[in-house]
Amino acid sequence: MALTSFLFLILLLCTAVMYYVLPCKVRFLAILLANGFFLFKCNSILENAIWLAEAALVYAAAYRTSVSESEKESRILTFGTVIVLAAALILMKESAFFGIKDFGVAPIGISYYTLSWITYVLGAYWKTGEVQKNPFKFLAFAGFFPILASGPIVKYEDFGKEICDGVKFSYDNIKNGAARIAWGFMKKLVIADRIALFVNTVYDNPYRYPGLFIWVANAFFIIQLYTDFSGCIDIALGAGEMFGFKLPENFNLPFLSQTLEEFWRRWHITLGGWLRDYVLYPILKSGPWQKITAFTKNKFGKKYGKKIPTWLGLMISWFLVGFWHGGGYNYIFGVGILFGIIIILGEALSSVFDKVNKALRINTEAFSWKVFRVLRTWLFFGTGLSFFRAGSLLVGFRNLKLSVTVFNPWIFFTGELWEMGVDRTEFSIFVFYMAVVIIAGILRAVTGKSIRELLKEQNIVFRWIIYAGLIYSVLIYGCYGSGFSSAAFIYQGF
Amino acid sequence: MTREEAYSKLNEVFRDVFDDESIEVNDATTANDIEGWDSLEHINLVVAVEKCFGIKFNMGEVAKLKNVGEMMDLILSKIG
Numbered sequence A: 001m002a003l004t005s006f007l008f009l010i011l012l013l014c015t016a017v018m019y020y021v022l023p024c025k026v027r028f029l030a031i032l033l034a035n036g037f038f039l040f041k042c043n044s045i046l047e048n049a050i051w052l053a054e055a056a057l058v059y060a061a062a063y064r065t066s067v068s069e070s071e072k073e074s075r076i077l078t079f080g081t082v083i084v085l086a087a088a089l090i091l092m093k094e095s096a097f098f099g100i101k102d103f104g105v106a107p108i109g110i111s112y113y114t115l116s117w118i119t120y121v122l123g124a125y126w127k128t129g130e131v132q133k134n135p136f137k138f139l140a141f142a143g144f145f146p147i148l149a150s151g152p153i154v155k156y157e158d159f160g161k162e163i164c165d166g167v168k169f170s171y172d173n174i175k176n177g178a179a180r181i182a183w184g185f186m187k188k189l190v191i192a193d194r195i196a197l198f199v200n201t202v203y204d205n206p207y208r209y210p211g212l213f214i215w216v217a218n219a220f221f222i223i224q225l226y227t228d229f230s231g232c233i234d235i236a237l238g239a240g241e242m243f244g245f246k247l248p249e250n251f252n253l254p255f256l257s258q259t260l261e262e263f264w265r266r267w268h269i270t271l272g273g274w275l276r277d278y279v280l281y282p283i284l285k286s287g288p289w290q291k292i293t294a295f296t297k298n299k300f301g302k303k304y305g306k307k308i309p310t311w312l313g314l315m316i317s318w319f320l321v322g323f324w325h326g327g328g329y330n331y332i333f334g335v336g337i338l339f340g341i342i343i344i345l346g347e348a349l350s351s352v353f354d355k356v357n358k359a360l361r362i363n364t365e366a367f368s369w370k371v372f373r374v375l376r377t378w379l380f381f382g383t384g385l386s387f388f389r390a391g392s393l394l395v396g397f398r399n400l401k402l403s404v405t406v407f408n409p410w411i412f413f414t415g416e417l418w419e420m421g422v423d424r425t426e427f428s429i430f431v432f433y434m435a436v437v438i439i440a441g442i443l444r445a446v447t448g449k450s451i452r453e454l455l456k457e458q459n460i461v462f463r464w465i466i467y468a469g470l471i472y473s474v475l476i477y478g479c480y481g482s483g484f485s486s487a488a489f490i491y492q493g494f
Numbered sequence B: 001m002t003r004e005e006a007y008s009k010l011n012e013v014f015r016d017v018f019d020d021e022s023i024e025v026n027d028a029t030t031a032n033d034i035e036g037w038d039s040l041e042h043i044n045l046v047v048a049v050e051k052c053f054g055i056k057f058n059m060g061e062v063a064k065l066k067n068v069g070e071m072m073d074l075i076l077s078k079i080g
Helices: A006-021 A028-042 A045-067 A071-093 A110-126 A135-142 A156-165 A171-204 A212-242 A260-266 A269-285 A287-324 A329-348 A350-359 A367-390 A393-405 A424-447 A451-456 A460-477 B003-018 B039-053 B059-064 B068-079
Strands: none
Touching: A006 A028, A006 A212, A028 A045, A028 A135, A028 A156, A045 A071, A045 A110, A045 A135, A071 A110, A110 A135, A110 A156, A110 A269, A110 B059, A135 A156, A171 A212, A171 A367, A171 A424, A171 A451, A171 A460, A212 A367, A212 A393, A260 A269, A260 A329, A260 A367, A269 A287, A269 B039, A269 B059, A287 A329, A287 B039, A329 A350, A329 A367, A329 A393, A367 A393, A424 A451, A424 A460, A451 A460, B003 B039, B003 B068, B039 B059, B039 B068
16 A cells, blocks of 8 residues: 555544544554554565564563563573564565565565664663553554555654554644645655656666666656655655654755765665664674774774774675665665765765865855755765666666767757656646745755744645645646556655 | 763863864763764764773663763763
C-alpha cells in the first residue's frame, strides 16, 4: 500500500477517528489495529511471520536485558539480536552484493525497521533508551504504519511514550498534519511522477538520447528523487502529527549545502545519524582502531595521524550507505564510495585548496563563491545519483561516457525535449510547482520557519485559500495510475 | 574529585585534542563553541577523556552527550 494511495488515506482517516474516540489510555489499540491492516495488505503470510518473529525477538531481548542482573546475559541477548536482525536484512535485501538472486521475500520496510529496532535493543543494553514492557504497546510503536514503508528511522524516545500513553485531541495537530500530507502528495504526484516520465524516457534509451539529454535527465532525476522521497516523508510525518507524534525530520534544505559533507547532514538525516552513532563511532572507538591511530600518529604526526584512521572509518560508513540501498555495485559506488572519496579528498587537500584560492585571490566570502560551491555540490551529488538511476555500475559508466562524448546543444532549440513524455503544458505545470517548492524552501532558509508555520501567522481566509489550492492541485494535476494509486515511492524499494 | 578539579583536568584534555591552549570549557560549552569539534573529532575527544579519567563510556552515552556539562556529570558519576 503506497502512502499516496486512496486506501492509505482511508486507513489513516479511520484510524484517526478511532484513535480520538477511544479513551487516551487505550488509543494505542487503534494504531495497533492499523499497523496490522497495513502489514497484512503489504506483506505475504511468510513476510508477516518473519516480521512478527523479528519483533518478538526484539521485544523479548530488550525486556530481558532491562531487568537482567547479569551483564553477560544482557550482552549475549543484545548482540545476538542485532546479529539476527542484520543478517535477516542482508539476506533478504542486499543479496545482490553476494551475487545471489533476490529471494523475492522481504517484509515491507525491512531496511528501515531493522535499523530502528537495532537502536531500540542497544538502547536497552546501554541503558540510554526506554524499554516498553507491554508487548501490544511495543507493537504499536515498532510497526507504526505511516513510517513502515520508507522511514524515517526512529528511536523509541521520538514518540514511544506518546504512542503508548495516547495524546489529547488537538485540532491544530489534525490540521497541520493534514496540510503536511497534502504538501507531500503535491511533491510526489504533481512534481516527481510528472518529471519521472522524462527521466525514464532518457534512461530507458540512452543511446537514442545521449549527451545533453542525459545531463537534463540527470538534473530532473535529482528533483524527482528529492520530491519523491521528501514528499513521502512529509506524508509519514504529517500522519504522525495527526496522532500528536513528532517524528524526526529527514531533510533540512539539502540543496543549500556548500559541501557534500554538509549535504549528507541535511539529506536522509536519520540514516546518516544512525550510521554515525551505530557504525562509525563504534568503529573509531574500538581497540584496534585506537591502535591504528597510535601508529599513524607516530608515523604522520598528530594532525594527519589522527585523520587517517577516521577516513578509513568514514569509507566503511560510506560503503554501508551504498550497501544499505540494495547491495548493487551501482549503489555502493554511486551513493557510497564515490561520496566518501570526494569528501575525504576535499578534507585531505583542504590546505592545498586554501593556498590555490589565496594565490588566485578568490574572495571565499563572496556570495558568488558560495553559489559556486552549492552548484558544485549538486554536480557531485548528481554524478553519484546517475549511477543510482542507471540500475547497474556498468550502465552507469556507459551513460557517463555517453553524456560527455556526445555534444548536442541543438536539442534545446529543435523542440526534441518536448517529445520525451513531458510536453510544454506538462512542463509548465512542473515548473510552476517546483517554483512553489523552491520559494517555500527559500522562505524557510530566510525566516527559519516552515511554510506551515508561516501560514499559521496569516489570516484564516488566506490560509484556507492556500490549503484549498494545494488539494485542488493534487486532484487536478496529480499523476495517477489505475485505481487512484500513484507510482511506487523510490525509497520504498529499499 | 570535586567538579572544579575534574574541570581543570578536562580542560587539559580539550586543549590537547583541539590544539588550542586558550580553551576554557564549562557546563554550557557545546560543539559549536569549539573550532574543530565535529562529529569525527568527538570520538577522539571521548577516547582522550576516557584515558585521562580511567573510565569507559558506552556508545549510547557517547552519542547522547549534548554539552560539556552532561559530559562532566557522566564523568563524575563514573569515577564515583
